[in-house]
Amino acid sequence: MKTRGIVAMPALSLTQFRVLFMTLYCAWHLIISTPAHAAQTIVTATGQSISKVDIRRRLYRLLRELGEPRWTRRDLQRLNRSVFAYIAAFTGSRYQQTLRALQRGNRYRPMIRARLAQAGLPLALEALPMAESAYRFSARSRKGARGLWQYMPASARRYGLKVGRHVDQRTDPARATDAAIRYLKYLQRKFGNHSILLAIAAYNAGEGRIAKIIRKSGNRGYSGVARHLPRETRGYIPEFLAAALILKDPAHFGFPVARSQSFRYVQVARPLPLRTIARWAKMPVTRLKRLNPELKPFRRLPTSNYPIRLPTGAAHRVARKLAHESVWKPVSQVVAFDASATAVNRSLAGTSKAKIIYRVKKGNHLLGIAAMFGVDLEQLRKINHLRDNRIHAGQLLVIPTRKQLVEKSYRVRRGDSLGRIAKRLGIPVRHLKFINGVTDPRRLKPGQQLYYYET
Structure with a gap:
């Protein structure tokens, strides 16, 4: 009976071992480290690069200003990833919408900051109307919330606002701000001792719902209950924090700041x-x-x-x-109105270093993205540190372009078809399908938002 022995491997010399080790190490570094680098930096509209480390430092300082309890490193990294993604969107694909929101905010922020300071609340809460309504005093949600602070009728009446057929004080910036601050003070007393972010979550999801989640989870800090929150609220908190970081220093994030404040x-x-x-x-x-x-x-x-x-x-x-x-x-840093914004757009249009951030949609492929934006495929791969053409939905890509591209949106109306919309907007149907990841044009719904780029 023969016994099976272990096959002996040929012995490696010290030199061969070093060569093998360095080869394996370089391959690992190329595969693991390089693709991750592409997601570590944001390129703003002015061409400035912002690292994820910079965002994390600013976020940590903001959380301390808000009086948040100490976070674990893991929880802070998880929150930072979400905040980073929102800042990438605000400074990239949603740049024009964010710029207009900041310009509208110039009008209301001095009043809001004065009232927050008088009430002893953190000044960073001035970012709540940006997350709620993009500083539109007449904004209305599908659920019936209205105004800068997006009050529902019952909540508005509870805090002294008149809501009726002829009078709706939710659209009154000063009265709505006073009511919102009274509500935030109440939420701060109820949740803020443990976490001001819980009070903000309660503003979005409702105080009863948050109190129930706290009882069930047994945690009193935001980081401990975050995973139990409704999906909308889990996105609302990072969006608020991203808006607060931009409001603190708009110039750092590529938004033009007025030189004079006379x-x-x-x-x-x-x-x-x-x-x-x-x-x-x-x-x-x-x-x-x-x-x-x-x-x-x-x-x-x-x-x-x-x-x-x-x-x-x-x-x-x-x-x-x-x-x-x-x-x-005015507040210390005021976002410039039309003249400065136009100057930024002109500088974007006239330089080869201009870039936009594009979020990959379901069904997109790299060759199609390169063709749509008129970019060389190899250049697109190189700037995004891609080893091949593989991409996935939700991935952020840096697109270098000489054109001044503005992202716009269209709300689908009853009776619309994709061909009719494309003809109305003067763009190819394939452009609409590609940008919005539309696989079946027959499934368009009234009220659906379609995005497109225009030079």
């Missing part, structure tokens, strides 16, 4: 005619509307307690005409 905001209690305000400010109505782009379609202020932007002298002239009106100074 203007003020006057809060006007009644919805007066624009012609009257222009006469008091001693300026034409056209200039008043240039300073306040949201007022272009209106002949009078759209709501009571509306803050209007005026040069310093004109602001004080208007304030003297209106007894007991507030004049707000």
